[in-house]
Amino acid sequence: MNLTLIAHLGCALLTCAALPAHATLRENAPCTLDMATPELQEIRVVNKDDLLRLRDFGALGVGSNPAPFSASAEGRVAALQLRQADVTHNRYCTAVVLIEIDKPGRPIVIDDAGEIVAANSTRYGMTDLPLGIPKPTLLRWSRDGSRLAYTKTFTDRSEIWSYSRSSRRTSRAVSSSVDILDMAWSDDGKRLLFSSQPDLVAARAAIDFESKQGYRYDERFWPLSSDRPMPPSNIPVVDRAINAGDGTEVPLSSQDETTLHPSRNRPAGAIAYSSSQGGTRTAWTAPQTGALDAVTEIHMRSPQDDETVCHFAACRNVSALWWSSDGKRLIFQRRAGVAESRMEFYSWTPGLAPPRRLLDTADALFGCMLIGSDLLCAQETSVRPRTLIAVSTATGKRRELFDPNPTFPSLILGAVRRLAWSNAFGLDTFGDLVLPPGSSGKRLPLVIVQYESRGFLRGGTGDEYPIQAMAAQGLAVLSFNRPPWYGLTRHPVTDEQFYAFNNENFADRRSNLSSLERIIHQLDREGIIDADRVVITGQSDGAVTATFALANSSLFSAAILSTCCESGPAQEASGLALDDFYVSMGYPATRSSGKEFWSVNSIVDAKDARKVPILIQSASSEFRMGLATYRDLYRKGWPIEMYVYPDEGHVKLHPAHRAAVYSRNLEWLSKYLQHQ
Secondary structure, three states: OOHHHOOOEEOOOOOOOOOOOOOOOHHHOOOEEOOOOOOOOOOOEOOHHHHHOOEEEOOOOOOOOOOOOEEOOOOOEEEEEEEEEEOOOOEEEEEEEEEEOOOOOOOEEEEOOEOOOEEEEEEOOEEEEEEEEEOOOOEEEOOOOOEEEEEEEOOOOEEEEEEEOOOOEEEEEEEEOOOOOEEEEOOOOOEEEEEEOOHHHHHHHHHHHHHHHOOOOOOOOOOOOOOOOOOEOOOOOEEEEEEOOOOOEEOOOHHHHHHHOHHHHOOOOOOOEEEOHHHOOEEEEEEOOOOOOOOEEEEEEEOOEEEEEEOOHHHOOEEEEEEOOOOOOEEEEEEEOHHHOEEEEEEEOOOOOOOEEEEEEOOEEEEEEEEOOEEEEEEEEOOEEEEEEEEEOOOOOEEEEEOOOOOHHHOEOOOEEEEEEEOOOOOEEEEEEEOOOOOOOOOEEEEEEOOOOOOOOOOOOOOOOOHHHHHHOOOEEEEEEOOOOHHHHHOOOOHHHHHHHHHHHHHHHHHHHHHHHHHHHHHHHOOOEEEEEEEEEEOOHHHHHHHHHHHHOOOOOEEEEOOOOOOHHHHHHOOHHHHHHHHHHOOOOOOOOOHHHHHHHOOOOOOOOOOOOEEEEEEOOOHHHHHHHHHHHHHOOOOEEEEEEOOOOOOOOOHHHHHHHHHHHHHHHHHHHHHO
16 A cells, blocks of 8 residues: 555445455545644534544543554554544544654554444343444554554454555455454464454354244343344354465464463453563552452562562552563552542552652543553543543653544533532542533533543433533533442442342432432532423433432433333343343342332332423334333323434444434423423
8 A cells, every 4th residue: 555645534445345455545435534634613612513523543431441542562653443423424434543653743544444333242141232332443563563453344244454564555364254352463473363253153043044943032032122032152262373474374372372362371360460571570450359349459570579569559449550661660550539530640669669640630541551651541531532642651741642633622612610529328429510611600401411421521421412512502511420339338249249239229229319419409509500400311321320310309300311211011021131130130020029119210110200301312222121111101191202223232323323312312402491
């Protein structure tokens, strides 16, 4: 591929046509993202379209797995997959992009990045369950930094491609009918190693064959989205190796297996792990006890010393760590503050002196890699989308390497105020209050968006509630971070104990509701909100919190749900496997035994539930769960609407659907809040 000919950022082939083994971006780029420095746009208030058009890299959340980018070992180049929604054509434009770390400027496009395809999940003994988030792109550099391997995903296959920095050419190495789950270069750079589940093809074919005789209804069914069984979750993962030069399959050595799965040789119980260059010193985090909420500590080992533990307070709750290039200092990242709302970075020379704090911030920094004397991280602030930055391990100062949305800072946003408080259970939590730009001080309707408030305040969990666009519409918006799970306060040792503690007298739901009630009363006392116009929204766990709140509190005047709704009939419609899971958590096993339970946990059965308008925006894979609730409330005269989005999983992915969800939520809020 001749990069000198590329003036624009290429986009994925959205037709699933097979690519030749060697292809140029110009030949296969039906949609283009211009990477030229954009002209400054007029200064204006942000709107929903600005949020829909954002260029993204990495996963939807602010986690480090899968990694949002990959940097070459010698520290010269970082690679990432960039995507942007094209609402008009209901597709995503994509590209694999290189950023030069020492002299960041205009990024280099080496290829399209395939399609953005919805991922499935493996739960409850089944696989192929519709999840909806984008399947991750894997990016792996060879040890010498001369070649990059990356995956492309299409609706019917996954591929591995490689890029040579010397020849500036890309080539396809693998085409697989199942997902590529993991990938690495061999230590000598001669082989590409990868993991997949090839037997999944046979498992799906067996289900097709079984259809001729009819399916026995059992734990394999997921009736919410399918009338056929799902493949089992125990499909074996197979590791393979191919010659990087000609693509022929070669035997996988024991060292190759270690390279592909490095965690297998780590200390038992290790969570975060780091080895110094040459492997002479290792450090890892491990829990102090066997409880699920156990505090983690840093452990270390070197040839001269037995295993030691860092007992400084700063060494607790560490999420990632790295040895400096000379192996003398340990750099680590930890969460701190109220409900772990802040991120801290430390530098420590193991010994008697305590670690030195480099950075303390409420911003979200994640996916970090130590390159030379800098940590490269993805970063989001409450008012700025994701960027790639470098953090000095000497001073903690940050510098920007790549901003995929350079004109966004010119938009006028609502002011953000971080709040922290405790609930009646003694659990701390936090949230971010967003007020309209130029707010005059009059009382405003309040919209609550759940259930995590870390990083850029975009649309809440699932990205369906455009926070800044709602604020621009004259609403106060509380981005609510749920308190820690109540069950963890009881120090459970098993998952069964954790779920039982959460559901004992609905303790976790009551804890969430208490947090919401207290902050609503606080904002009312401060004269910020109109307490008669409070809307609660929610997706997934946030939707369960919302319906529990409607069933047990009169504070809320309307609700929008992305998932609906827990009830006895919903349990039945979810299939045996999910029903078994619910029953194991303490949910009723039969209708006759569930009357008291559902009188608390269901808005249909709650005796004193306030009749409020409800909008349900459901995925095709989940709307059946809400049919019983919809029917009952509709027959009782509640103002309720439900919209169903086809071909969507737990998280909605189609750009046209995301645009429709944003628009309908904004219009519905305007209608009902003005009416009230």
